[in-house]
Amino acid sequence: MKVPLLTACLLTTLLGGVATSVLACGATAGNAFVAARASKPRTDDIGLDWSGMDRSVAPGDDFYAHANGGWLRDTPLPVNRASYGMHHVLQELSTERTRLIIEDAAKLRGSKLGDFYASFMDETTLQAKGLAPVEPWMRAISGATTREELAVEMAKLVRHDIGGLFVPNVGQDDKEPDAYIASLRQSGLGLPDRDLYLMDDARLASIRTAYQAYLAKMLTLAGERDADARAVAVFAFEKALAEAHWTRADTRDAEKTYNKWSLADFEEKAPGFPWRDYFTALEIQHQPAYIAMQPSAFIGEARVYASTPLPVLKDYLTLRMLSSYARYLSKPFEEARFAFYGTALAGTPEQQPRARRAVMLVGNCMGDAVGREYVARYFPPRARAEVETMVQNVIAAMGDRLERLDWMAPETKSKARAKLAHVRVKIGYPNTWRDYTALEIKPDDLVGNVARANAFEYQRIIGRLGRPVDRDEWLSPVTAANAFANMTANELILPAAILQPPFFDPNADPAVNYGGIGTTIGHELSHLFDDQGRKFDASGRLTDWWTPQDAKRFTALTDKLVAQYDAYEPIPxxxxxxxxxxxxxxxxxxxxxxxxxxxxxxxxxxxxxxxDDTTGDQRFFLGYAQGWRIKYREPALRSQLLSDAHAPGRERVWTVRNLDAWYAAYKVEPDQKLYLAPDARVRIW
Structure with missing residues (x-):
């Protein structure tokens, strides 16, 4: 996974939830949390939820409903969620455990974890402070008299994770993976994707109206006049940015997004934005080259910046700041933000309980401080050893499949085997934990704590420049219930939090574990060989190591998969x-x-x-299908279909219709709805 610059507090955006609070993944935690306990599956020693099935639906007609129909019927969608499924159950377990760790730490005098948590829970202090915590930023923005000065303020706010027109990062150079390089990608939109500004659709038009009302509300809460007219002007500015933006499909392309520019190139090719002032304020101005991920977007955004009146630009940056930190201000700001991003955009009636949001915030901002104790308590050596064995079996199985490919040339197979042999898998936790000694945390300063934690992480990220690549670095906290593939490092990362029920249980049936965490391991491994991962060689270098014939045959296969998913219509x-x-x-x-x-x-x-009257193969496929059970609110599903690289859960389960073994396991017949003729089944690896 190619990861933009992500501060410690916002890393859970990797887990999904576009334009919703990064704290949206929650946990059931004692009396402090409002929980939908009845929605948790009841499993036996095998690891499957038999009661959650609907055996009245034939597997060949709808395997998703067959495996999950009972759960879908009986599970209420929690009022504080836009969607709810097994990944949320997994994250709930992680967050509950994190809560216990933080509460134990809070008993110790001077605990940073405890003080951070306390600062979020102290609503009385937040109400008393009102807008005061962010007023210094507001004065700095208001005091800018030129576009150059405003660009400097925009760059200064980046270190506190307040987005402007662009997102900087420092990561491995795709074509020189032993070196770090600074990069820049398009940004600047308050809505999740360019299409929400540009598509002619009644539903999206209502979202745009609600968004402008939200912008006006935030300006009003900040004491500004003429809020409605100013919100309209800011929206028009963002729409112009959206017109310059690349689509998400284009942004996926590793070759299109690899463009080396010097600072002089930015100034010459994208005039209108004060690049030198901006880069200097970011502290990255002395680099010989940068990766300009979406060049035409930078050209367009710079042109829009130059042609927009300075007062509108200042309102835009003020609103970006207020929207980013509304969650940490007094209740009117917090509620206004949730009313748009949570309810209007995602359809969620209620916020997560405050205690749950506090746990997620602290766990993300000080991930390694929590993670070290998390591993000691909840990730025994036996679990790690069993996952290591599963990883070895998955890699070996991938090697066997490479050998059997009939569409890949022998010379390409040799290079693919070399890449597979060099894959590094990080299981559970890092070898070295981050030190938070220098991070200042105060029990009565929530905004300051978040700002300092973000700045702490920002300095760590840009501190990579000029240093050797740290091959042991992790992309996420170990409490993140997700898994990752890093193409430039040719590695997989499996945090401890995903190596737990319902995806992995060392006491469960191996068939269910392979259907659960085994398919996740295989999923991430295959990312290193997918339509973008295949462009990176064994060292993680972006290079073309395939023959033209290989690429042509591979594209013919992936085109069939594109067509298969294009035909699915989750919402009429x-x-x-x-x-x-x-x-x-x-x-x-x-x-x-x-x-x-x-x-x-x-x-x-x-x-x-x-x-229990099931074969091993049937339990394997059920383990896979039950891992993707999920319920959505319609607005959230619509947003996912517009902007998310993942298909909905039902259609992900329907992947089984491409495997011959599934047909044999369930005796699927040609007259059943999911049946595909053998020559119509997509077979890539």
Whole structure:
């Protein structure tokens, strides 16, 4: 996964939830939390939720409903969620454990974890302070007399994770992976994607109206006059930025987004924005080259910046700041933000309980401080050892599949085997934990704590420049219930939090574990060979190591997958975008196929036992399908279909219709709805 600059407090945006609070993933935690406990599946020793099935639906007609129909029928969608599924259950477990760690730390005098948590929970102090915590930023923005001065203020706010027109990062150079390089990508929109500004659709038009009302509300709360007219002007500015933006499908392309520019190139090719002042304030001005990820977007954004009146630009930056930090201000700001991003955009009636949001914030801002204790308490050596064995089996199964490919040239296979042999897998936790000694945390200064934590992380990120690449660095806290593929490092990251039920349980049936965490491991592994990952070689270098014929045959196969997903219509009139979701769909298909082979490798040619009238293969596929059960509010699903690289849960489960083994396991017949003729099944890896 190619990751932009992400501060410690905002890393959970990787887990999904566009334009919603990064604290939206919550936990059930004692009396402090309002929980939907009835929605948790009841599992037996096998690891499957039998009661959550609907056996009245034939597997061949709708395998998702067959595996999950009972759960979908009986599980209420919590009022504080836009969607709810097994990944949320997983994150709930992680957050509950994090809560216990933070509460224990809070008993110790001078605990930074405890003081950070206390600063979020102290609503009385937040109410008393009102707008005061961010007034210095407001004065700095208001005091800018030129576009140059405003660009400097925009750059200064970046270190506090307040977005402006661009997002800087320092990461491995795709074509020189042993070196770090600074990069810049397009940004600047308050809505999740350019299409929400530009598409002619009644539903999106209502969102745009609600968004402008939200901007006006924030200006009014900040004591500004003429809020409605000023909000309209800011929206018009953002719409002009959206017109310059690349689509998400284009932004996925690793080759298109690799463009080396010098500072002089930015000034010459994208005139109208004070690049030198901006880069100097970011403290990255002395680099010989930068990666300009979307060059034409920078040209367009710079032109819009130069032609927009300075007062509008100042209002825009003020609103970006207020929107970013509204969650940490007094209740009117917090409620206004949730009313738009939570309710109007995602359809969620209520916020997560405050205690839950506090736990998520502290866990993200000081992830390693929590993570070290998390691993000690909840991730035993036995679990890590079993996952290591599963990883070895999945990698070996991928190697076997490479050998059997009939569309890849022998010389390319040799290089693919070399890449597979060099894949590094990080399991559970990092070798070295981050030190937060220099981070100042105060029990009565929430905005300051968040700002300082973000600045602390920003300095760590830009501090990479000029240093050797740290191959041991992790992309996420170990409490993040997700997994990652890093193409430039040719590695997988499996945090401890995802290596727990319902995806992995060392006491569960191996078939279910391979259907759960095994397919996740295979999914991430295949990202290193998907339509973008395949462009990186064994060292993580962006280079073309395929023959033209290989690429042509591969594209012919992936085009079939694009067409398959283009045909799915989760909401009447709104289909999945096969091109946008291609990388994830390839990974789902490959991960499922490779994990199935790995499961049979683990059996060592012995037949799987029949348990509860199911075969091992059936339990494998059920383990996969039950991992993707999820319920959505319609606005959230619409937003996902517009801007998310992942297909909805039902269609991800339907990936099984491409595997011959699924047909054999369930005796699927040609007259059933999910049946695909053998020559119509997509087979890539």
């Amino acid at each position: 009139g709104q289909r999945i975008q096969g091109a946008l979701t291609l990388g994830e769909n390839i990974a789902d298909l490959a991960g499922l196929a490779v994990a199935y082979d790995a499961y049979h490798r683990a059996l060592r040619d012995e037949p799987a036992p029949e348990l």
